[in-house]
Amino acid sequence: DSGVTQTPKHLITATGQRVTLRCSPRSGDLSVYWYQQSLDQGLQFLIQYYNGEERAKGNILERFSAQQFPDLHSELNLSSLELGDSALYFCASSVEGHLTEAFFGQGTRLTVV
Amino acid sequence: KNQVEQSPQSLIILEGKNCTLQCNYTVSPFSNLRWYKQDTGRGPVSLTIMTFSENTKSNGRYTATLDADTKQSSLHITASQLSDSASYICVVSVRNQGGKLIFGQGTELSVKP
Numbered sequence: 157d158s159g160v161t162q163t164p165k166h167l168i169t170a171t172g173q174r175v176t177l178r179c180s181p182r183s184g185d186l187s188v189y190w191y192q193q194s195l196d197q198g199l200q201f202l203i204q205y206y207n208g209e210e211r212a213k214g215n216i217l218e219r220f221s222a223q224q225f226p227d228l229h230s231e232l233n234l235s236s237l238e239l240g241d242s243a244l245y246f247c248a249s250s251v252e253g254h255l256t257e258a259f260f261g262q263g264t265r266l267t268v269v
Numbered sequence: 270k271n272q273v274e275q276s277p278q279s280l281i282i283l284e285g286k287n288c289t290l291q292c293n294y295t296v297s298p299f300s301n302l303r304w305y306k307q308d309t310g311r312g313p314v315s316l317t318i319m320t321f322s323e324n325t326k327s328n329g330r331y332t333a334t335l336d337a338d339t340k341q342s343s344l345h346i347t348a349s350q351l352s353d354s355a356s357y358i359c360v361v362s363v364r365n366q367g368g369k370l371i372f373g374q375g376t377e378l379s380v381k382p
Contacts, residue, residue: 158312158314160312189370191372197374198358198372198373198374198375199313199358199372200372201369201370201371201372204369212369214369244310246312246313248312257303257315257318258303258315258370259315260305260312260313260314261312262311262312263310263311263312265310
């Protein structure tokens with residue numbers, strides 16, 4: 157158990173809908189990262205927050221947004237969903253940024269039908 | 270462009286045998302290099318993390334090496350077990366970009382009895 161909690165574990169929704177994925181980082185970790193992993197693909201970095209502020213942005217679509225709350229949990233919002241958004245979405249957390257170990261949650265499997 | 274390339278893409282070995290996975294990177298400025306193990310449908314789990322000044326680091330049967338001059342790393346697995354079957358991902362952290370991680374595509378290792 158990495159200490160990073162993601163909910164829900166599975167999500168099935170229709171095209172055009174909006175969903176929210178939630179991540180609770182390890183106790184004490186200030187950085188939260190979001191990644192997308194499509195079938196048979198590598199992990200794609202989406203976005204990173206540090207202590208409530210956006211710190212780095214990757215290949216995140218405009219239909220997607222994220223935020224980190226004062227209690228350090230984070231949410232990833234996916235809107236106007238398309239079939240191609242079906243993927244595993246992972247959250248990771250670390251104490252700080254590039255120098256410290258990142259621990260991954262077990263992921264949310266999103267299926268868009 | 271920051272990139273991490275891994276080879277081979279996939280590998281099949283017999284239980285008990287050793288193997289070596291390769292990682293080449295073109296990431297600048299470099300902060301550290303990590304190897305993760307990812308079981309199918311699960312979150313990645315950290316094996317090793319090495320900074321610029323470290324040449325080798327071990328974690329049980331896993332030994333990672335880093336040559337910062339040639340920008341190459343390897344992960345050596347000794348006396349493989351069936352449970353080693355997984356995807357092994359090389360990840361490089363970018364300095365001064367808030368902890369941005371560049372992921373390789375992974376090497377899919379299958380250990381057969």
